[in-house]
Amino acid sequence: MNIKxxxxxxGAILLVxxxxxLPALLIAIGYGEGDALAFVWPMLLLILIxxxxxxxxxxxxxxxxxxxxFLVVSLAWVLLSVFGALPFVFSGVIPNFVDALFESVSGFTxxxxxxxxxxxxxxxxxxxxxxxxxxxxxxxxxxxxxALLPQMSGRTSHLVRAESPGPTLSKIVxxxxxxxxxxxxxxxxxxxxxxxLLMLAGMNAYDAAIHAMGTxxxxxxxxxxxxxxxxxxxxxxAIVTLFMVLFGVNFVLYxxxxxxxxxxxxxxxxLKWYLSIYVGVTAFITLIILPQKGNFFTALRYSSFQVASxxxxxxxxxxxxxxxxxxxxxxxLVIMFFGSCAGSTAGGMKICRIGMLSKQAVRExxxxxxxxxxxxxxxxxxxxxxxxxxxxxxxxxxxxxLIVLGGFLLSLEGRYDMMTNFSAAxxxxxxxxxxxxxxxxxxxxxxxxxxxxxLSSFLMLAGRLEIFPxxxxxxxxxxxx
Numbered sequence: 093m094n095i096k097x098x099x100x101x102x103g104a105i106l107l108v109x110x111x112x113x114l115p116a117l118l119i120a121i122g123y124g125e126g127d128a129l130a131f132v133w134p135m136l137l138l139i140l141i142x143x144x145x146x147x148x149x150x151x152x153x154x155x156x157x158x159x160x161x162f163l164v165v166s167l168a169w170v171l172l173s174v175f176g177a178l179p180f181v182f183s184g185v186i187p188n189f190v191d192a193l194f195e196s197v198s199g200f201t202x203x204x205x206x207x208x209x210x211x212x213x214x215x216x217x218x219x220x221x222x223x224x225x226x227x228x229x230x231x232x233x234x235x236x237x238x239a240l241l242p243q244m245s246g247r248t249s250h251l252v253r254a255e256s257p258g259p260t261l262s263k264i265v266x267x268x269x270x271x272x273x274x275x276x277x278x279x280x281x282x283x284x285x286x287x288x289l290l291m292l293a294g295m296n297a298y299d300a301a302i303h304a305m306g307t308x309x310x311x312x313x314x315x316x317x318x319x320x321x322x323x324x325x326x327x328x329x330a331i332v333t334l335f336m337v338l339f340g341v342n343f344v345l346y347x348x349x350x351x352x353x354x355x356x357x358x359x360x361x362x363l364k365w366y367l368s369i370y371v372g373v374t375a376f377i378t379l380i381i382l383p384q385k386g387n388f389f390t391a392l393r394y395s396s397f398q399v400a401s402x403x404x405x406x407x408x409x410x411x412x413x414x415x416x417x418x419x420x421x422x423x424x425l426v427i428m429f430f431g432s433c434a435g436s437t438a439g440g441m442k443i444c445r446i447g448m449l450s451k452q453a454v455r456e457x458x459x460x461x462x463x464x465x466x467x468x469x470x471x472x473x474x475x476x477x478x479x480x481x482x483x484x485x486x487x488x489x490x491x492x493x494l495i496v497l498g499g500f501l502l503s504l505e506g507r508y509d510m511m512t513n514f515s516a517a518x519x520x521x522x523x524x525x526x527x528x529x530x531x532x533x534x535x536x537x538x539x540x541x542x543x544x545x546x547l548s549s550f551l552m553l554a555g556r557l558e559i560f561p562x563x564x565x566x567x568x569x570x571x572x573x
Contacts, residue, residue, distance in 0.1 A: 094157075096149050098164055101237075103145025105168045108237050109175055110138035112228055113221065116179070120217025127215035130183035134175055162561040165234060169553055172233055173197045176225055183218045190542045197549040199225030200233070201556035202437065204312030204407035204525030205516075207538040207545065211317045216298065223302045223313045229556070230309025230339075230437035231279050235272045278346045279437075283308040286335045293327045303408075307335045310438045312407030312525045319533070320397075321410040329393055329410055333400045337370060340404035340432030361472045362433050362444045366403075369430065369443070373423050374399045380420040395420075403427045405439040407525025414532035421528065425515070428522050439523025439555055441491055445484050447471055452481055490559055495521050498551050502544050516540075520551035 117131040173196045180192035191207045198205045199222055208214075228236060283304050290300035302315050316322035320332055341363060348356050357363070377395040378388070385391040394411040401408045402424055413424055431440015451469045458467060468475040498517030503510065508530050515527030516537070526533045537548060554562040 094160055098160060098167075099145050099149050101164050102168060102171065103142045103149070105233060105237050106138045106142035106171065106175070107146065108233070109172055109228075110135045110142065112224065113138075113179070116217045116221035116224060119220045120215065123216040125215040125217065127179075127183040127185075127217045130179045130181075130215075130218065131221070133182055134178040137178070138175055159564075162564045165557060166553075166561045166565050168233060169200065169557060173200055173549070173553070176200060176221075179218055179221050183215060185214055185218050190545050191538075194537065194545045194549050195222065196225065197552050198525075199223075199311065199313060200229035201523050201552040202226050202229050202309040202311035202405070202439065203520060203523040203552045203556075204306070205519060205531070205548070205552070206313070206536050207540075209536065209538050211315065214315075219315045220298075220302065223305045223311070223315070226309030226311030226313055227283065227305040228309075230311065231275060231343075235275060274347060275343050278343050278350075279308065282335070282338060282346075286331065289331045290328065293331055294325060295323070295328065303332065304335075306408065307332055307406060308339055308437065310336070310339050310404050310406040310432075310436070310523075312401070314408065319409040326393055329397050332408060333397045336400040336404040336406045336408070339406075340366065340400075340436050340438045342433040342435035344435050359473065362447060365447050366433050366443045369427065370399060370403055373403070373427055377416075377420045377423055380417050380423075384417065398424070399427065402524060403430060403438075403440075404432050404436075405522055405524045407519075409526065409533040412533045414528050414534065425518075425528070428515075428518055428524050428527075431522060441488065441522075444471065445488065448476060448481060448484050449488060451476075452485070487559065490563070491521065494551065494554060494559065498547065501547055502540070505541050505544050507539060507541070507544075516548065517551060520548045521555040523552060523555050 113131045113135050117128060117135070120128040120131060173193060176199065177186075177189065177192035177196035180186035180195055181189055186192040186195055186208065194205075194207050197203075204226070286307055287300050287304040290304060291297060295303070299315065302313070303320065305311075306313050312319070314320065314322070320328065342360070345357050345360060345363065348354075374392075374396045377399060378391045381395060382388060382391045385394065397408075397410050398413050400406070402413075405428075413421065416424075429441055430446055431442050432438035434442045434444045448469060448471050451471065455467050455469055459465075469481060470476065495514070495517045498521065499510075499514035502508075502513040502516055508516075512527070512529030512531055515529060516531045519525060519527040519531065526535075529535070530539060531537060537545065540548070550562070
C-alpha cells in the first residue's frame, strides 16, 4: 500500500474542496446574511490539512494500483462529505452534525434527499453551497481534481474507474487528465446553457444557478419547498425536463457530436434504450393520470417532467407522484432502479446493465431450448465478454441485496411503514432523492433517527460509487500489506 501517494492525493482533493467553497463564500459576503464565517473556518481547516499533505509528503512511486484507487476514492468521498457538512453546522442552518452530514452526503452523491424541514428563508450562501455540492459530485470529485491538477501524473485510471458510473471506463483521449478536462468542458457548457435559458424563462440569476446546478448534477436540491413546482411555469418545466434528459446521456456522445461523428451516436444502443424507456414510460403514465388531471397536455406536462426526473435520478418535482394511481407509481418505482446511461451524471443501475441483463436472460432461455448452440450476448454491436456479464450480474445482485438489507435495517427503528423504508433504501442507493410514503416528494428524511440517517448516508455513498469501492473498505484484503 502506497500510503504516501494516497495521502498526497487526499491532500489535493481537500484543497480542491477548499477552493470549491469560495463561490459560496463570495455569495455569503455579497448578501451579508452573517453566514460568511461558516465557510471561512472550513476553508482554513481544509487548507491547513491539505497543504502539508501536498508539500511535505513525497511519494517515490506515482502509479496507483486498483486497491489504492478504490481506497482513495472511498476515503475522498467520505472526507469531502464530512468537511462539506461544516458550513451547515457553523451557520446554524443544520446544527446537528449527523443531520448536516446526511445533507452533505446527499448533495455530493447527487441524491437530493433532505432532512431540512424549512427550506425557504435560509442564507443564500449556505443554500448555494448545498446545490453546488451536486455540481461538484455530478461529474465526480476525482475527475474534477484531475482536470484542475494536471501535475497529478502517473497512472490515474484506477481513480476514475472507481468513481465512474457504468461497467466499463470510456476514455475520450489517451491521457486521463485531458479526458477530465473535456468532460468538464461539456458539463460546464450544458450547465451554462440551462442557466441562461432559465433566466430567459423568468428565473432570477440566483434561482437559475441553483436549479441549473441541481439539474446538471442530477441532484435535485431546490431553494423552494415546492421544488420546480414553485414557479408554476410550463416553459420552465419544459427547459428543466429537456436538460434532465440531456444530463442522463453518456457525455462521450456529446464529444462525438462535437466531432460530428453522427454515425456512432445513431448506432449507440444504450442511448436507444434510454430514450425508448423515457418515451414509453411517459406515454403510459400520461394515459394513466389523464383522468386525474382532466387535460391531456397537463397530464403530459407532469408525466414527462417526473419521468425525466426519476429516470435521470434528479429528483425535482412539479407534482406529488405519490398521489398518482397505483399503476403510475409502480412504473415510477421500476425506473428508480434503472437510472440513465453510463458515463452520465445520473445514478441507478444504468441502462447498459439493464440491457445486458435482459439479453443475458434471453440467451439463457434460448439455451434451455437449444443447449448445444453457442450463443453470445452482443451490446453496442460487440460481443460482451463473459467476465463483464458476470460482473454485471454480481453488481445487480448486490444492488438489490443492499436495498433489501437497507430497507430492513431502516425498519428496525419502527418509525415508518414498509413502503417508506424500502423506498427510502431504494432512493438512496439509486441516488434519486424522493421515494414513497413519508419520504415522498412532499416528505423527507427528517423523521428518521441518527442510526437511519447514517445508514442512509452509507447507502448514498455506496450507490454513487457503484457499490464496490465502499464495500471494499470492509474487506480484509484492502488493508493487507
